[in-house]
Amino acid sequence: MDRIFAPYTVYKGKAALSLTPVLPTFTKLESGNGLRVDRRGNMMMKFWPAIGERKYDWEKRQLFALSATEIGAFISLGPTDSCEFFHDPSMKTSNAGQVRKSLSIKPHQDGSGYFISLSVVNNLLKSMDRITVPVTTAEFAVMKTACSFALPHIMGWDRYTSHQRPRVGEN
Amino acid sequence: MDRIFAPYTVYKGKAALSLTPVLPTFTKLESGNGLRVDRRGNMMMKFWPAIGERKYDWEKRQLFALSATEIGAFISLGPTDSCEFFHDPSMKTSNAGQVRKSLSIKPHQDGSGYFISLSVVNNLLKSMDRITVPVTTAEFAVMKTACSFALPHIMGWDRYTSHQRPRVGEN
Amino acid sequence: MDRIFAPYTVYKGKAALSLTPVLPTFTKLESGNGLRVDRRGNMMMKFWPAIGERKYDWEKRQLFALSATEIGAFISLGPTDSCEFFHDPSMKTSNAGQVRKSLSIKPHQDGSGYFISLSVVNNLLKSMDRITVPVTTAEFAVMKTACSFALPHIMGWDRYTSHQRPRVGEN
Amino acid sequence: MDRIFAPYTVYKGKAALSLTPVLPTFTKLESGNGLRVDRRGNMMMKFWPAIGERKYDWEKRQLFALSATEIGAFISLGPTDSCEFFHDPSMKTSNAGQVRKSLSIKPHQDGSGYFISLSVVNNLLKSMDRITVPVTTAEFAVMKTACSFALPHIMGWDRYTSHQRPRVGEN
Numbered sequence: 001m002d003r004i005f006a007p008y009t010v011y012k013g014k015a016a017l018s019l020t021p022v023l024p025t026f027t028k029l030e031s032g033n034g035l036r037v038d039r040r041g042n043m044m045m046k047f048w049p050a051i052g053e054r055k056y057d058w059e060k061r062q063l064f065a066l067s068a069t070e071i072g073a074f075i076s077l078g079p080t081d082s083c084e085f086f087h088d089p090s091m092k093t094s095n096a097g098q099v100r101k102s103l104s105i106k107p108h109q110d111g112s113g114y115f116i117s118l119s120v121v122n123n124l125l126k127s128m129d130r131i132t133v134p135v136t137t138a139e140f141a142v143m144k145t146a147c148s149f150a151l152p153h154i155m156g157w158d159r160y161t162s163h164q165r166p167r168v169g170e171n
Numbered sequence: 172m173d174r175i176f177a178p179y180t181v182y183k184g185k186a187a188l189s190l191t192p193v194l195p196t197f198t199k200l201e202s203g204n205g206l207r208v209d210r211r212g213n214m215m216m217k218f219w220p221a222i223g224e225r226k227y228d229w230e231k232r233q234l235f236a237l238s239a240t241e242i243g244a245f246i247s248l249g250p251t252d253s254c255e256f257f258h259d260p261s262m263k264t265s266n267a268g269q270v271r272k273s274l275s276i277k278p279h280q281d282g283s284g285y286f287i288s289l290s291v292v293n294n295l296l297k298s299m300d301r302i303t304v305p306v307t308t309a310e311f312a313v314m315k316t317a318c319s320f321a322l323p324h325i326m327g328w329d330r331y332t333s334h335q336r337p338r339v340g341e342n
Numbered sequence: 343m344d345r346i347f348a349p350y351t352v353y354k355g356k357a358a359l360s361l362t363p364v365l366p367t368f369t370k371l372e373s374g375n376g377l378r379v380d381r382r383g384n385m386m387m388k389f390w391p392a393i394g395e396r397k398y399d400w401e402k403r404q405l406f407a408l409s410a411t412e413i414g415a416f417i418s419l420g421p422t423d424s425c426e427f428f429h430d431p432s433m434k435t436s437n438a439g440q441v442r443k444s445l446s447i448k449p450h451q452d453g454s455g456y457f458i459s460l461s462v463v464n465n466l467l468k469s470m471d472r473i474t475v476p477v478t479t480a481e482f483a484v485m486k487t488a489c490s491f492a493l494p495h496i497m498g499w500d501r502y503t504s505h506q507r508p509r510v511g512e513n
Numbered sequence: 514m515d516r517i518f519a520p521y522t523v524y525k526g527k528a529a530l531s532l533t534p535v536l537p538t539f540t541k542l543e544s545g546n547g548l549r550v551d552r553r554g555n556m557m558m559k560f561w562p563a564i565g566e567r568k569y570d571w572e573k574r575q576l577f578a579l580s581a582t583e584i585g586a587f588i589s590l591g592p593t594d595s596c597e598f599f600h601d602p603s604m605k606t607s608n609a610g611q612v613r614k615s616l617s618i619k620p621h622q623d624g625s626g627y628f629i630s631l632s633v634v635n636n637l638l639k640s641m642d643r644i645t646v647p648v649t650t651a652e653f654a655v656m657k658t659a660c661s662f663a664l665p666h667i668m669g670w671d672r673y674t675s676h677q678r679p680r681v682g683e684n
Contacts, residue, residue, distance in 0.1 A: 006672060006673070072312035136586075137589060157317055197346075200347070322491075323487070493659065498519030
């Protein structure tokens, strides 16, 4: 099966931001004909900085993978709401706590959109990055609509469909 | 066809709660090429209590199957609304009235989410169980979005699709 | 292909009401590989009166087929809005004007739901029928969610999908 | 694969307006099994003037292709909001700036719908066209619902679906 590359990307003065759904994987049950979600899906956000007019440095990209519940917070944001999520990519390893990522979404004061910022503090590399992308109300509406559409797919619920059940009850 | 296991589960201090869509089954019409809904679909809610830190007792799970109309009440809940549903799993049998289940959904006073509670009063076993799971606004948004997505599938309406109609009118 | 029977039905004291999507049909273009909508789809509403406790007279059913635009009015109804649609099933025939159907949707005064009424005045049969079904907020939410889901299918827009386009551009 | 013709069209006194989704095309990646969006999809709006009672002049049609982000602005319009988009069909050619198209959407003062207008100023032809179509609240609701449905397809996100992933993880 082909992998699909269809990110929704906004290019702004200081950075670019893209969203791409990542689907869950399934494992066959040992008992036979069943499939269980193995690795959960997410909404992958990628930020990368501008290095000139309409030029962006893909090598410096930073990633943040929204879980289903974080997508729920995202799509239920009201026009004056803000939210912030924290991730530790090294959780449950010996490097736990060394890298801290936080994603924040804050409305513009004039209601014309949102600032979406990713901060990455890396104690191992002694580095601290912060990339902010302003998005308009229209761009935010695309993100919310597309995330609402993608959420059931990320959860694996698009597999629950009658089309996949050719068997019918006895008459 | 493979059965799918992709519940949306929230694990909290005192209990866990999962949602899984259950699709309808169809029966072939005696008259020939037609399919009628036989057993209706539902949204299966499962509650099971915690028995220690991050440990849960699956054997003590209690189920509550939301009908299409109950899902309608659920997805149209406003931020300060509450609702309650009553089920008798023995309805229309000689044990009718012996077991009473009620599911209630109530908003937190500070607007930060909802309490979802299942009470099961079983006169046969002389038992009374009550399991409550607090869910955040974000988790509730996932549940509402996922239930809105699943509702037409639970009703069998995903079968009404042009893709399944290769026949076209004569030209 | 199998015809599908999966109506959403509410049974009330004086009458029952069901909704079923009817898909459009397509015609092949003379020019070759293209499909054009031939007969438009609709949302078929069926009303039939009660003739006793939990008994309904299917023979006395009355139909009203909501067009895409009428579905648009239906799904955008606010909690205190009402609407009314008029159909002449004999339009453009010699019997035009002899049968008049009107569907009205009005909110309960206490906000607990809606009255959905179908009136049929038939000058040929000298008959006048009026069937009213009260629906709860939850039932109305199911109808709105299901109609929103069905609307693109009724318009034939579910045919516009990348899955049906295995051809890709040259590389 | 068959091309699909299923526009949503409203015919009014002075002009007609239709909406049709245009899907993206995909290109195979050189590296092997992957597909990348090649040409983006859009929502094609077509306007053509009336030239008599129920007669319209298709030859004088004017087109405006809404991008994903413009669709986002469209579907997030509140009942009293308006918006305007500007396109230059000759952008990045030697004729840049010679043709200017603008689409505006403005609410009726009484809240009963919107005016949708397309202006085309063509300096090469020394022509200036303006076609306005009034749409009711119900028609606008169809357009918003249908555009919300179509948006993920236009973005190519309907390709991100578990159904297309028969491979499962090892057990």
